[in-house]
Amino acid sequence: MIIYINDKACKAEKGDQLLDVAKRNNCHIGYICGGSGICQSCFVYVEEGMEHLSAATSVEKAFISDKLAESGGRLACQTRITGEGQIRVLSRAEHLRRVVVGLNVRDFITYAQTIGYNVTNQLPSGAGNIVDRVREGKLNPVQSLQNIASGIGPAATLAGSTVLDNFAFLQGPASMISGGAKGVFDAASDTLCRISGGQLHLPGATCRTHGGGEPELERVQITAKVVR
Template identity: 60%
Template sequence: MIIHVNQRPCEAQTGDLLLHVAQHNKSHIGYICGGNGICQSCFVYVQEGMEHLSPLSNVEKACISEKLLAEGGRLACQTVITGEGTIRLLTRAEKLRRIVLGLNVPGFITYAQTIGYNVLNKLPDCAGSAALRIRNGELNPGESLRKIGAGLGHASLFVSASFLETFAFMQLPLSLITGGASGMYTMASDAVCSVSGGAVHLPGSTCRRHEPEKTASVHTVTISGR
């Protein structure tokens, strides 16, 4: 199935985490904590298709304010696709990027106020939820670090893909680069066809570009030692 993350069509399947869908399709999403439901950087706004997603988890209830829940807020690391249908998401990271690039000062002020409200009101509950999960063995610090490391690979792919999309004029076909290198190698190799029998054979009738039955050298240099 296809869902849309930041207006980008993304391949997805029932049972996929929204976080993994965004990562594998190089969509702009935050995941500082590696998907452990701690940092809230994978926050998304569900613009359409909430009915095709898993119910709110206890982690989401602890970390997301009622105000953001009312706006369709979810944590992508906690939300699973449960059925096929139209799903459209806007990630918090992408929303902030658009505000900054658009020099939208009023939008930035509103955004900062909303995030500040969520932090002040939900940070204690979110931290308490993380501590409880660690105590109950539901959150393993070692596994958390592994997830963070794995996320770095997806982040690098997103950065490279975004750079090429943004600066398309800088893209050069790989064939042009490799073709140029190959051409230089051919020119260099043809400068001296062979060295054998104490003679250097310059391009000519003994060069590999000529008929094999013609074996006379155009020019030979005798090399002697004392």
């Protein structure tokens, strides 16, 4: 079956964890603790298909507020596919990226308030859940630390490649080596072009879309005034 993570088609099977599906398909969902359920880095929004997923675990209930749960919030390391059907998932990082790139101030404020509320209200229950699992032998602290150590490298690599794919101007150092300062300027203009839907470009720069002879729709003239 096919499910969609950040709008990317991913092969999955009944019984799979969402986090494992993301790993196999090289699709970005954060993971640091290796599925121990102690870091919340694999938090996702289920946009469609909650009925085809397992019920929220005690770990999720401890870490995710009712407000976030109502918005489709789940932990990918705790959520399994229980049936076939349309499933669409959005990672927290992708959700925030879309808010920022879309320059949606209202959604950004709402997002910040919701996350702040979750941290403030769920920290005690989350910490208590970890302690209880350690006492019950359901969570091995040593193994959890080993999972974190083994997960940081791949997670950082995946996050880095995702950032560079979406924000080309961060490829500046590589561009400077291959094309000088103009390469950085062109990369920034390319990002501005994508964000604005082809409407905006930096003066004197090109982008991948309009660098091949296709005329751009509009240019922006930037001037600076020195105040003494």
